């Protein structure tokens with residue numbers, strides 16, 4: 001193997017991938033070889049141990065859980081302004097947006113809702129009730145971002161509060177981006193999720209399974225990724241959040257890398273050493289984009305159940321509420337031993353995506369006026385390592 005590596009490393013990266021067939025797509029899919037556990041040494045740090053047991057401040061304790069919520073590109077777009085001994089305001093961090101792929105910050109606001117939901121669940125586990133006052137200084141429109149709180153949060157001590165059963169899932173939940181095993185969820189699982197989400201929910205959940213849905217999604221999701229890549233600003237935005245090696249993870253404590261797609265151990269080191277480099281991806285994102293498309297095709301093709309959450313309105317509050325819903329669902333699927341993975345390209349609002357988005361809605365009978373807030377795949381797969389989180393202190397002002 002050593003000799004193999006020495007010979008191959010003299011070739012350029014593109015030839016290497018072609019000759020060995022070791023593109024990221026195929027690598028990410030070899031779960032039998034990967035043999036990865038969700039509980040690696042690195043998943044014990046970067047926030048995933050929960051609050052420091054010595055921490056006394058209830059605000060910091062609940063925030064230690066809230067930072068673990070799902071959020072776009074693991075940007076962690078949150079600022080906390082402490083307003084009282086048991087209260088704080090949540091703001092969008094204007095330095096942590098994704099303007100090229102999320103031009104109206106819709107996904108960023110979903111990531112505020114996931115944060116608030118995780119926080120509420122954590123508070124229940126810590127003997128506190130949470131009171132939210134959404135957009136207390138008025139809600140801004142869905143095309144602007146103003147420096148106004150998304151929510152004022154008050155923690156009220158209530159030792160007899162019923163602990164949300166999802167509390168046990170907070171340190172386990174993750175987005176599982178690896179290949180699934182091609183089996184649909186069972187009818188029981190579908191019913192459980194629908195009942196959990198609630199048939200009266202203003203933001204209905206749709207779940208579809210079967211070969212026809214699978215082939216439509218394989219086509220639509222792959223095309224979505226094809227549209228997404230190949231545009232310099234969008235490529236740069238993704239590459240900026242891609243963590244090419246452990247040093248970058250340590251330095252930034254945000255973003256995502258091949259570990260989150262299920263690549264671990266020797267293979268991960270090999271790829272990070274010889275295939276992936278920030279310099280070459282930034283100089284020419286073509287290979288990086290091609291791998292993203294190949295990976296999207298393979299992961300979609302490995303999945304037999306897809307879901308989405310729709311809202312009739314698309315106000316900032318609708319987006320935040322969709323985040324609450326999505327987060328709960330992801331925690332519920334975690335409790336059920338299922339894997340879940342958002343795939344958002346086709347939902348994005350930049351002009352080049354809109355024709356495919358219209359086709360997606362038509363294919364699945366979604367009202368053209370409605371907003372699909374989250375689209376994701378569901379299935380079964382080995383867990384992947386957690387994405388890193390920054391320190392709570394980095395979010396907190398005041």
Ligand SMILES: Cc1cc2nc3c(=O)[nH]c(=O)nc-3n(C[C@H](O)[C@H](O)[C@H](O)COP(=O)(O)O)c2cc1C
Pocket residue numbers: 068069070071072073074107108110111114173174175176177255256341342343344345386387
């Ligand atoms: C609004 C939103 C959109 C997302 N879109 C995608 C996506 O298109 N592709 C993807 O791989 N993950 C997507 N994710 C998942 C994030 O990458 C993931 O939540 C983040 O990296 C943190 O990782 P974790 O969920 O495993 O903790 C999305 C998450 C949210 C909340």
